[in-house]
Amino acid sequence: MKTKTHRKDKIQLITLGCSKNLVDSETLMHQLDYNQYLVEHNPTGKHHSEIIIINTCGFIDRAKEESIETILTYAKLKKKGAVQKLYVTGCLSQRYKDNLEEEIPEVDAFFGTMEMPALLNRLDADYRHELVGERMLSTPSHYAYFKISEGCNRTCSFCAIPLMRGKHISVPKEELIARARNLARNGVKELMLIGQELTYYGLDLYKKRELSSLLEELTKVEGIEWIRLHYAYPSKFPLEVLDVIRDQAKICKYLDIPLQHISDPILKSMKRQITRTESEELIGHIRDRIPGVTLRTTMLVGFPGETEENFKELCDFVQKTRFDRLGTFQYSHEEDTSAYLLHDDVPAAVKESRASELMSIQENISLEINQTKIGKTFKTLIDRKENGQYIGRTEADSPEVDNEVIISGEHHLRIGDFYQIQITDVSHFDLMGHPVHPSA
Numbered sequence: 001m002k003t004k005t006h007r008k009d010k011i012q013l014i015t016l017g018c019s020k021n022l023v024d025s026e027t028l029m030h031q032l033d034y035n036q037y038l039v040e041h042n043p044t045g046k047h048h049s050e051i052i053i054i055n056t057c058g059f060i061d062r063a064k065e066e067s068i069e070t071i072l073t074y075a076k077l078k079k080k081g082a083v084q085k086l087y088v089t090g091c092l093s094q095r096y097k098d099n100l101e102e103e104i105p106e107v108d109a110f111f112g113t114m115e116m117p118a119l120l121n122r123l124d125a126d127y128r129h130e131l132v133g134e135r136m137l138s139t140p141s142h143y144a145y146f147k148i149s150e151g152c153n154r155t156c157s158f159c160a161i162p163l164m165r166g167k168h169i170s171v172p173k174e175e176l177i178a179r180a181r182n183l184a185r186n187g188v189k190e191l192m193l194i195g196q197e198l199t200y201y202g203l204d205l206y207k208k209r210e211l212s213s214l215l216e217e218l219t220k221v222e223g224i225e226w227i228r229l230h231y232a233y234p235s236k237f238p239l240e241v242l243d244v245i246r247d248q249a250k251i252c253k254y255l256d257i258p259l260q261h262i263s264d265p266i267l268k269s270m271k272r273q274i275t276r277t278e279s280e281e282l283i284g285h286i287r288d289r290i291p292g293v294t295l296r297t298t299m300l301v302g303f304p305g306e307t308e309e310n311f312k313e314l315c316d317f318v319q320k321t322r323f324d325r326l327g328t329f330q331y332s333h334e335e336d337t338s339a340y341l342l343h344d345d346v347p348a349a350v351k352e353s354r355a356s357e358l359m360s361i362q363e364n365i366s367l368e369i370n371q372t373k374i375g376k377t378f379k380t381l382i383d384r385k386e387n388g389q390y391i392g393r394t395e396a397d398s399p400e401v402d403n404e405v406i407i408s409g410e411h412h413l414r415i416g417d418f419y420q421i422q423i424t425d426v427s428h429f430d431l432m433g434h435p436v437h438p439s440a
Contacts, residue, residue: 010038011123012049015138016067017057019145019194019230021090025055026135028089028116033136035125041138050084051123052077056092058164060332067092075106087111089119091164113165133171133179140383142416143190143226143399144183148176148214152196154233156260157271157339158303158331161196168197170205177217184223189416190381191218192228192398199232199241209238219250225418226381228398230256234282235273242289252395253290256325257282258298262317263310266303271338276317283321294396296325299358302351303331304342311354318361324369325402326362328355363428370403370426377436380405380421382413392421394431405431 011032015025029039040049052074056067067090077083086107093100094112101110111119117127137144151166152159180191195201202210218227227250232241234257245251261267262276274282286293299314318326330351333344380392383399390407397403405421411434413419425432 009051010040010049011051011053012040012043013053013055014042014070015055016070017055017059017063017091019192020147020196021055021057022138023135023145023147023194024090024113024116026138027133028053028055028119029136029138030131030134031116031120031128032123032125034128034131035120035123037123037125039136051087052083052085053087053089053119056088056090058090058092058095059160060329060334062332064092071100071104071107075104078106087119087122089113089115091161094164095160133175134182137186137188139399140416141187142381143192143383144188146176146180146183146191146193147171147195148193148198148201149195153200154197154273155271155338157269157337157342158300158334160334160337163336165196168200168204170201170203170210172205173202173210173214173217176214177221180218180221180224184221187223187416189224189418190226190228191224192230194230197231197233198229199236199238211238212241212244215241215244215248215251219248225250226252226395228252228254230398232257234259234279237282239285239289242286245293246290252294253292254294254296254396254398255286255290256296256398257286260298260300261303261306261310261314263306263313266306266310269305269339269342270300270303280321294324296327296398296402297323298327298329301328301330301354301358302346304333304339304344304346306331306346306354315358315361318358319365322365322369323362324366324396326358326365327401328358330355366403367426367428370428370431373423373431374426375423377420377422378405378433380407380419380433382407382415382417382419384415385409392419394421403429403431405433407433407435411435 013025015022032039054070057063071088074083074086078086087109088107089111091113093110097110109122120127149168149170151168152162153168199211232255259279260272264276334340378394380394382390382392384391388409390413392405419435421433422436423431423433
């Protein structure tokens with residue numbers, strides 16, 4: 001029970017980066033709310049707060065630049081007296097705290113990824129252990145990102161995440177089930193499992209991979225209708241997970257498995273612990289065991305030593321394999337990673353060109369796959385209404401990154417409910433349709 005009787009100052013919290021950062025912000029928001037602070041997340045327009053907290057990303061150059069630009073924007077406001085207190089947390093702060101303190105003295109304090117209690121203490125707020133796992137959702141109330149682990153034990157040569165997030169730590173199953181039940185009680189219908197590496201789940205706690213067991217337990221949570229998997233590392237992928245996805249109706253036939261590349265020399269240099277042959281065999285297993293599965297992947301272009309031949313091999317592979325969803329990012333030369341010892345020899349313009357070419361290939365594949373859906377009917381979750389139209393998603397689509405289903409506003413649908421939607425038209429990355437029944 002809350003013991004304080006009045007509200008403190010308003011805090012505006014700005015979250016940059018990935019969904020894992022978003023979960024951290026939601027956890028912080030709940031702690032602040034318990035301590036009687038008014039919290040506004042990702043404010044639009046002019047700020048109306050004396051206290052600003054920026055939760056930063058430090059993954060690659062572009063993310064770091066966005067984080068620094070955001071800090072500098074609010075540092076200028078602080079100089080003008082429009083902001084009284086400015087705090088920075090998250091991955092960039094974890095990795096470059098000393099440099100940032102020297103270069104941006106307007107910031108009152110910097111905190112790392114695991115220093116939420118210290119941040120709260122600075123705000124004269126109590127860190128409540130009994131609230132661990134509880135969050136104030138910033139997403140629509142019917143879906144939530146669900147972090148099952150922290151950190152990563154992989155040694156990918158290009159990745160700085162272990163430097164910022166530490167070693168892999170699994171959240172115990174019983175805690176995750178309790179969190180899922182709490183979310184369901186508050187109206188969440190879809191859980192999107194996230195972590196730096198989902199398939200590693202359980203090895204630290206139970207001495208074996210326990211993702212399949214966790215999934216089976218989550219399907220028993222009343223109120224949860226969709227469970228979606230993001231960030232499943234391909235090397236040593238636990239194949240028993242595929243059978244659980246196939247057999248459990250609540251688990252979306254959807255798998256996000258970032259391959260990063262397909263050329264063996266590049267995979268070896270990236271320290272991905274997998275070959276092209278093994279990657280192709282895994283994709284075959286996935287599609288054989290889960291008929292109709294939606295496969296999402298990510299590719300990294302411009303890695304040191306990537307030749308035109310390597311890149312052509314990647315393009316040919318993408319064209320042949322026909323992923324349902326594919327994203328790209330360009331190599332960023334990150335200090336203290338093992339790839340930093342390599343010569344960053346692919347010019348920025350070439351990286352940009354390769355990323356654009358790969359996405360052009362995927363754009364055509366996406367359109368062709370979408371065209372096969374015309375006339376078909378899909379269970380669709382309605383996320384929001386904007387510009388007089390409803391926006392929803394099918395089982396094959398995750399928020400922010402995948403297709404959306406666009407439906408005329410004349411049908412009076414309820415946000416957060418499921419409907420059977422018949423697809424009438426498509427574009428490269430969107431579907432258009434209308435409901436064929438009042439409800440799912």
